[in-house]
Amino acid sequence: MVKVKFNDKIDQQVLRNRLYHQQVLWRAVSDDEIEIFEHDCERVSTWLAELFFYFDLKPMLKERLIQDYHYYDFNEIDAILTIAAQLLLTDQYRNVSFLKDLRETMLHYFTLRPEQQCYHYFEQSQLFFRQADWLIDEVLGRAIDEKKQDEQYQIFLQSLREYVQKRPLGVSCFVKWEDDCIRFFEKSGSCYSNETLNNLIKDTPIHIYQFAKNEYQISPLLALNPRKIYIYTNKADDPILETLQNIFDERVKIFEKSTFPFSFQQ
Incomplete structure (x- = not known):
């Protein structure tokens, strides 16, 4: 009282x-x-x-x-x-x-x-x-x-929105979003290797976006520019996801991590 x-x-x-x-x-x-x-x-x-x-x-x-x-x-x-x-x-x-x-x-x-x-x-x-x-x-x-x-x-x-809108669309990408590791998959279920992603990033003119290039969650998707981006995560409130939605708009779809359609073994 x-x-x-x-x-x-x-x-x-x-x-x-x-x-x-x-x-x-x-x-x-x-x-x-x-x-x-x-x-x-x-x-x-x-x-x-x-x-x-x-x-x-x-x-x-x-x-x-x-x-x-x-x-x-x-x-x-x-x-x-x-x-x-x-x-x-x-x-x-x-x-x-x-x-x-x-x-x-x-x-x-x-x-x-x-x-x-x-x-x-x-x-x-x-x-x-x-x-x-x-x-x-x-x-x-x-x-x-x-x-x-x-x-x-x-x-x-x-500027990023305009950049991805002007580039040709790539194939759809599936993303397994975890705290310690983010993996990118083709629609066939094959996981992109780090070497493949690094080569794609090097061959893509995103050097003017230094912030994006340093963001391993963003730069691979800028390089791939997928037609659809299916993200599987237990942290839908991650601010990086909001950034991706702002860049790729309706192309980004977010699902529960447990529904990820592929198996992966390191």
Whole structure:
């Protein structure tokens, strides 16, 4: 059980609505205080952080983008603010050490402890601005960088799409997608040898796509340019698979690894 105090009725009402829709038991103690019963500290902490971001921090970030970074296109501003929200409110960048620290800093100020009996939202918000105002420019800078990288990546994908569309189609390819090894098969069931694939890659003008050439999951398929690509895997959420789908579009079909039609012995 914890009491949460507010200075702003709008902030309090937003949290009340969230608690109501999430079916969390609570009661109003006064006009500026609510009491939450049998709460999940992590969930409520997430809601408090979201409340702060969308009602306090986001307008400030938007103003800074216009005045200091000279962004005036609202679509660009929205894209940067979306990335900023992902950096601060989600674990999307948890494996990127120089990005995850932003979220950790943010959550430090909006985390309820299991033994905590009272939490003052306004005081924590002001404490954030006094101690962690550096995060404002930091998250904007990193969000802008992420947006630029994404734009470059989209240009790269488009160039690969155009490349495979202009080349003649090869025969269909079956791919056995495993964590430690990816094997490529002809429709007859014969496995392409590494030597064959390396020779195909050397003979194919993909040297201008250095990133793709270094990706052993992608470069063989660029060289083969199959009419259909049948991939058998237990990890359909692998980001490389999404890249392949972006390049080859509807030519990529994904199936459970257990349904792979050929036997293979090393």
